[in-house]
Amino acid sequence: MNRTPYHCGLLIISTLIVFASNSFPQVAPTFYRSDITVGNSPASLAVGDINGDGKPDMAVLANTISTASVSIYLSNGDGTFNFKTSFSSGFTSVWIAAGDLNGDGFADLVIANGYSRSVSVFLANGDGTFGPRSDISLPGRIESILLADFNADGKPDLAAPDFEFAPQMSISILLGNGDGTFGPNVEYPTLNTPYVVVADDFNKDGNLDLAINGQFGGPATLPVISNNSWLDVGRRSSPSMNR
Ligand SMILES: [Ca+2]
Numbered sequence: 673m674n675r676t677p678y679h680c681g682l683l684i685i686s687t688l689i690v691f692a693s694n695s696f697p698q699v700a701p702t703f704y705r706s707d708i709t710v711g712n713s714p715a716s717l718a719v720g721d722i723n724g725d726g727k728p729d730m731a732v733l734a735n736t737i738s739t740a741s742v743s744i745y746l747s748n749g750d751g752t753f754n755f756k757t758s759f760s761s762g763f764t765s766v767w768i769a770a771g772d773l774n775g776d777g778f779a780d781l782v783i784a785n786g787y788s789r790s791v792s793v794f795l796a797n798g799d800g801t802f803g804p805r806s807d808i809s810l811p812g813r814i815e816s817i818l819l820a821d822f823n824a825d826g827k828p829d830l831a832a833p834d835f836e837f838a839p840q841m842s843i844s845i846l847l848g849n850g851d852g853t854f855g856p857n858v859e860y861p862t863l864n865t866p867y868v869v870v871a872d873d874f875n876k877d878g879n880l881d882l883a884i885n886g887q888f889g890g891p892a893t894l895p896v897i898s899n900n901s902w903l904d905v906g907r908r909s910s911p912s913m914n915r
């Protein structure tokens with residue numbers, strides 16, 4: 673009996689939201705351009721709340737043949753940004769991703785280091801600066817990475833396609849430990865020199881799946897890896913994905 677008012681409240685709120693959504697005609701979005709000057713050859717960027725003020729900040733990875741660096745731009749909350757700092761990330765860095773790896777409310781950075789066959793982790797200090805780099809070696813050339821919570825434990829995990837030719841065509845999955853480190857790498861076979869990975873729940877079973885594009889050779893087949901082994905939220909522990 674005590675649950676009745678609570679359920680009624682939810683129903684009313686839900687109805688109001690749907691009504692508001694249908695009350696206004698759909699308007700095509702309009703975008704206005706403003707430019708930010710960054711370092712030479714910006715190759716990749718990531719968005720996250722780096723200083724924990726609720727405003728999404730940007731981390732821009734710029735690289736040349738001999739250098740790579742990350743520049744931090746803190747948001748003013750009105751679409752403008754202020755340069756905060758920049759730091760070296762190793763000369764083969766090619767891709768950057770942001771996520772709060774250690775749960776302190778400040779977005780951390782993970783960088784793919786291409787030919788160096790590694791990724792680098794930089795934990796945020798909370799003021800727009802970052803601590804020292806921590807490297808993780810991986811078997812393949814890492815040209816892109818993705819942070820997402822594959823086992824739904826609230827800790828970001830890492831997907832890193834191995835940009836290699838046959839027979840080593842696979843994607844590395846590393847589960848986050850929630851403190852800025854990751855567990856052991858688990859490899860899953862793919863096709864055609866995997867390059868970029870995206871995640872969504874493609875089969876609507878509640879678990880994040882992966883789709884990976886292969887850049888070279890073979891038929892135009894898109895590998896999709898379904899994550900069907902973590903159905904029980906309370907018992908999700910071991911990484912096990914099936915193609
Ligand atoms: Ca911010």
Ligand SMILES: [Ca+2]
Nearest residue numbers: 772773774778
């Ligand atoms: Ca953090």
Ligand SMILES: [Ca+2]
Nearest residue numbers: 821823827829
């Ligand atoms: Ca996780």
